[in-house]
Amino acid sequence: MKLKNVLMVAGVLGLGVSAEAADYRAGEPPAISRDALAKADYVKGRAAFQARCSACHTVGEGADLAGPNLFGVFSRKVGAKEDFDFSPALKNAGFNWTPARLAAWLADPENYLPNNNMMIPEPVPEKDRLNMLSFMMVESGAADWPRPAVANANAVRDPTKPYAERFPSFWNHMMFNTVRYAFERPGQAEYIVDVYYNTDGSVTSNTKGVDGFWHIKDDGKGPAMFCYALQGFAVEPGVMVECIPIGAMSIPRFNERLWKSKGYKDQVINGGILPGRPQASEPAKPVSPDKTG
Numbered sequence: 001m002k003l004k005n006v007l008m009v010a011g012v013l014g015l016g017v018s019a020e021a022a023d024y025r026a027g028e029p030p031a032i033s034r035d036a037l038a039k040a041d042y043v044k045g046r047a048a049f050q051a052r053c054s055a056c057h058t059v060g061e062g063a064d065l066a067g068p069n070l071f072g073v074f075s076r077k078v079g080a081k082e083d084f085d086f087s088p089a090l091k092n093a094g095f096n097w098t099p100a101r102l103a104a105w106l107a108d109p110e111n112y113l114p115n116n117n118m119m120i121p122e123p124v125p126e127k128d129r130l131n132m133l134s135f136m137m138v139e140s141g142a143a144d145w146p147r148p149a150v151a152n153a154n155a156v157r158d159p160t161k162p163y164a165e166r167f168p169s170f171w172n173h174m175m176f177n178t179v180r181y182a183f184e185r186p187g188q189a190e191y192i193v194d195v196y197y198n199t200d201g202s203v204t205s206n207t208k209g210v211d212g213f214w215h216i217k218d219d220g221k222g223p224a225m226f227c228y229a230l231q232g233f234a235v236e237p238g239v240m241v242e243c244i245p246i247g248a249m250s251i252p253r254f255n256e257r258l259w260k261s262k263g264y265k266d267q268v269i270n271g272g273i274l275p276g277r278p279q280a281s282e283p284a285k286p287v288s289p290d291k292t293g
């Protein structure tokens, strides 16, 4: 019998399990105060989350990746999100996530909730944990303090550096995934197009005739803007020209419907981002995650 099974049986029979494996049953770890969380460094927390967690999790409203979407995680039971196939370790944990509980897990990912399926290579270092939890609370809808105004804080404003270095998370998010536009107008069938923003400034799509170009406007005064012009849509007016602050596109979020904008007359344009692309449209690689942030 594998050790894992022995521990599970021992747990079920109430025989007492090894001290290390039983940690989480000992009750709530020391609370982390709301003030400490509210005052923590959101930007550092975001960088740590992007580097260590975002490959497998979205934290704003979004899709499951290899790990479950974490929106609302601090108001749900461990392992309870519908449609996600959790390990028994999480399903049977029997408590709600709190910042203190999650900090304890991230400090000891293997032994807190023994036999869980979250394969992270190492514990989250102590210096990052509070910041990461603070960022996660803001993004998952659990914070009762305002979102810090840091839209552009991760941009390195050195115009001689390539965009990939100046805006790494924006770059990784937009240049290697799919943007989906769904045009709605009363009385008309929905019209959906998938668009690919390419690193050479071109925009291609899955629909014949739809293409365009993009550029970044960064005069050092206002926030850096991502601007694009698209043409060839089969619905009026057939073109789209927009500028969006880069900060708004920096946090990986995957969902078919992330934003809505007003289009032509009573048209509504839904925009969303889906992970990946049908096939690599170019050889460039995302920049390494430790530069993200």
Ligand code: HEC
Binding pocket: 049, 052, 053, 054, 055, 056, 057, 066, 067, 068, 070, 073, 077, 078, 079, 080, 081, 085, 086, 087, 088, 089, 090, 097, 102, 106, 115, 116, 117, 118, 119, 120, 124
């Ligand atoms: C390699 C992919 C991967 C990485 C990286 C990863 N996770 Fe996970 N995460 C998972 C999987 C898979 C599960 C479900 C585990 C299970 O069922 O045992 C999970 C579960 C969770 C849960 C529980 C969700 C719930 O509803 O109970 C939280 C919270 C979480 N992860 C946070 C994080 C944080 C914070 C990081 C970064 C430090 C991180 N994860 C990094 C894959 C990952």
